Amino acid sequence: MNAHSDPGVSGTPVPPAGYKDAPYDVELVAVSKSYAGTIAVDTISLRIPKASYCCLLGPSGCGKSTTLRMIAGHEPVSAGDILIGDRNVTDNPPIARGTSMMFQNYALFPHMSALDNVAYSLKVRGVPKDERRARAREFLDLVQMGQYAERPPALLSGGQQQRVALARALITRPRVLLLDEPLSALDPFLRERMRGELKRLQRELQISFVHVTHSQDEAMALADLVVVMEAGHIRQAAPARDIFEKPNTAFVARFIGGHNVVPGGNGSIAVRADRCRIGSSADQARLTGHVSSVEYLGALVRVGLIGDNGLEAAALISDRTFFAAPVEPGQAAALTWSDEDAHALAD
Numbered sequence: 001m002n003a004h005s006d007p008g009v010s011g012t013p014v015p016p017a018g019y020k021d022a023p024y025d026v027e028l029v030a031v032s033k034s035y036a037g038t039i040a041v042d043t044i045s046l047r048i049p050k051a052s053y054c055c056l057l058g059p060s061g062c063g064k065s066t067t068l069r070m071i072a073g074h075e076p077v078s079a080g081d082i083l084i085g086d087r088n089v090t091d092n093p094p095i096a097r098g099t100s101m102m103f104q105n106y107a108l109f110p111h112m113s114a115l116d117n118v119a120y121s122l123k124v125r126g127v128p129k130d131e132r133r134a135r136a137r138e139f140l141d142l143v144q145m146g147q148y149a150e151r152p153p154a155l156l157s158g159g160q161q162q163r164v165a166l167a168r169a170l171i172t173r174p175r176v177l178l179l180d181e182p183l184s185a186l187d188p189f190l191r192e193r194m195r196g197e198l199k200r201l202q203r204e205l206q207i208s209f210v211h212v213t214h215s216q217d218e219a220m221a222l223a224d225l226v227v228v229m230e231a232g233h234i235r236q237a238a239p240a241r242d243i244f245e246k247p248n249t250a251f252v253a254r255f256i257g258g259h260n261v262v263p264g265g266n267g268s269i270a271v272r273a274d275r276c277r278i279g280s281s282a283d284q285a286r287l288t289g290h291v292s293s294v295e296y297l298g299a300l301v302r303v304g305l306i307g308d309n310g311l312e313a314a315a316l317i318s319d320r321t322f323f324a325a326p327v328e329p330g331q332a333a334a335l336t337w338s339d340e341d342a343h344a345l346a347d
């Protein structure tokens with residue numbers, strides 16, 4: 001292994017040639033993956049700027065995990081190139097890419113203590129015992145697990161096991177940390193807490209995280225760059241706010257949630273549900289019909305509406321506005337919005 005493929009296990013990471021100047025941590029160039037008869041990923045190109053939090057988001061089977069596994073080197077590409085920094089790693093084994101992967105089920109060794117689990121990848125790289133144990137302690141402290149160093153995984157909670165798995169993935173000092181559905185096994189309370197923790201770690205370490213999720217909320221909360229995938233394609237890659245404010249297609253608008261997709265003058269338009277109002281005045285109405293549901297969400301109330309044309313839509317309104325003029329399911333109602341809140345979609 002040369003200095004350029006050393007993921008920085010012996011002290012300060014050694015930047016690969018040209019890495020410092022590379023504006024992207026990850027670059028996918030026309031990457032495809034086919035299995036016998038199935039195209040899992042179809043000619044995708046993507047640039048992940050340095051030290052970004054990137055979420056790959058999309059419905060089940062859209063190719064997110066396959067993309068992540070190809071970046072990790074656990075799956076060979078069928079076509080295309082993968083660059084980490086400005087180094088083409090397409091044919092490199094996982095250990096020589098400068099990436100590290102944290103698996104969904106954490107994949108900890110049950111017979112080893114938390115400390116030995118974390119130190120393990122240094123062991124396989126031949127780092128002496130004292131040094132690797134000292135480094136493992138450092139990384140357990142980083143994820144606030146120093147006090148559990150001697151416990152085996154079976155005596156740790158799910159959230160604690162996950163922290164150990166994170167420390168284990170980070171100890172090799174990767175350029176890019178790859179996370180496959182890292183929060184899905186946690187209960188909702190812990191999930192939110194770990195979400196904040198992941199973001200903190202990414203900021204502190206100033207490396208890129210590529211995080212696969214099918215949760216829109218998770219992607220919106222975490223990502224600098226949200227990559228929305230469908231059927232092996234990237235449909236949109238942009239900051240969360242751009243995706244939410246300017247979804248480019250009906251699929252993205254629907255998948256990201258919180259939008260109504262309705263016919264406009266030239267094709268479909270998306271209007272955010274929180275920009276819609278419920279009224280009864282037919283002259284301002286954009287969509288007339290009746291209330292189909294009322295969901296109290298605390299600060300907001302979601303009013304579902306079925307248009308006379310069969311179209312389903314919703315308004316998200318503040319609790320104060322709703323209770324000033326409440327409506328009930330079955331009641332005739334109209335949805336209104338301003339022209340400036342209507343966003344034209346490409347299809």
Ligand SMILES: Nc1ncnc2c1ncn2[C@@H]1O[C@H](COP(=O)(O)OP(=O)(O)OP(=O)(O)O)[C@@H](O)[C@H]1O
Nearest residue numbers: 035038039040059060061062063064065066067214
């Ligand atoms: N080893 C494999 N052999 C054959 N087909 C596969 C293999 N792995 C994945 N696929 C197919 O490739 C497509 C993409 O799968 P992938 O696991 O990347 O999707 P995903 O978006 O991560 O889905 P999920 O959210 O359900 O994990 C799917 O149609 C899947 O069935």
